Amino acid sequence: MTNGSTALQHEVTLVELVDRVLNKGVTLTGDITLSVANVDLVYVGLRLLLASVGTLERLEADAS
Amino acid sequence: MVHLYALTEHPANLPHVRGIGATPLASAALGAIEAIFSEIDGDSAEPTESAILAHAHVVDEVARINDAVLPARLARPYENELALLAAVRDRDVQFRAALDRVRGCVEMGVRVLRKTNGNEADTPSGSQYMRSRLTSVKLAETVADELDEAVSGLTRDALRGVTGTRELVLTAAYLLAREDGGSFRAAVETVASDRPDLSYVCVGPWPAYSFALVDGGAS
Numbered sequence: 001m002t003n004g005s006t007a008l009q010h011e012v013t014l015v016e017l018v019d020r021v022l023n024k025g026v027t028l029t030g031d032i033t034l035s036v037a038n039v040d041l042v043y044v045g046l047r048l049l050l051a052s053v054g055t056l057e058r059l060e061a062d063a064s
Numbered sequence: 065m066v067h068l069y070a071l072t073e074h075p076a077n078l079p080h081v082r083g084i085g086a087t088p089l090a091s092a093a094l095g096a097i098e099a100i101f102s103e104i105d106g107d108s109a110e111p112t113e114s115a116i117l118a119h120a121h122v123v124d125e126v127a128r129i130n131d132a133v134l135p136a137r138l139a140r141p142y143e144n145e146l147a148l149l150a151a152v153r154d155r156d157v158q159f160r161a162a163l164d165r166v167r168g169c170v171e172m173g174v175r176v177l178r179k180t181n182g183n184e185a186d187t188p189s190g191s192q193y194m195r196s197r198l199t200s201v202k203l204a205e206t207v208a209d210e211l212d213e214a215v216s217g218l219t220r221d222a223l224r225g226v227t228g229t230r231e232l233v234l235t236a237a238y239l240l241a242r243e244d245g246g247s248f249r250a251a252v253e254t255v256a257s258d259r260p261d262l263s264y265v266c267v268g269p270w271p272a273y274s275f276a277l278v279d280g281g282a283s
Binding site for chain 2: 014016017018021022024025026027028
């Protein structure tokens, strides 16, 4: 993997993790959750993933 | 202030890691349930990257050495240990049922993406947009049904988020036995091979965050 796509993969992993920790998991009282401005974090992660796949394919095409 | 990382069964195995702000972990039992928490400064409960990573790391470690774990959401902290235990006591029966549901299990996710060629019109007319939305949502539901069927023998529970957007077709979460991760990935690959126009991405395994929601359903 290139440094660029590794960095993007890291970002995707982090976004997925943030989504789990802030939006999933048990809450004891239900009214005390924090949120990130109603952003669909998994969707943000997937946009990054698509960018990552696109970058990788372009680099492979350039190399061939 | 007291920050909760996870609920598990008594007697719990406490991992040798530190929590948010490098605070030491502690646990308190209430009947069959044990809460894993740490005493933190009020400010350190803010959802910073370091707090999120510390919280997730503790949950991962708790899940590694305990069989039934309900990961907690990173939420506002409790005033003290008594307030935390009072909140657990209020929903004791639901938590025990949820612990039974996730025992021995991990969560895996599947993200299904459309392979776009970049030539789609950016500003379709209203009727074109509605037709394309309808087609997208129908495709997403079909893809979700295919996926559910392919992994149904391996999974104990499933949650789907059918989005049907141009790029993202589907996000799904599955609850499965810890040892079935490899078979799950193989089943997803089989489904993916019949859909060359779509990309299937497996994520996880991780603790059962999506299935810890005692009220049921994904947020």
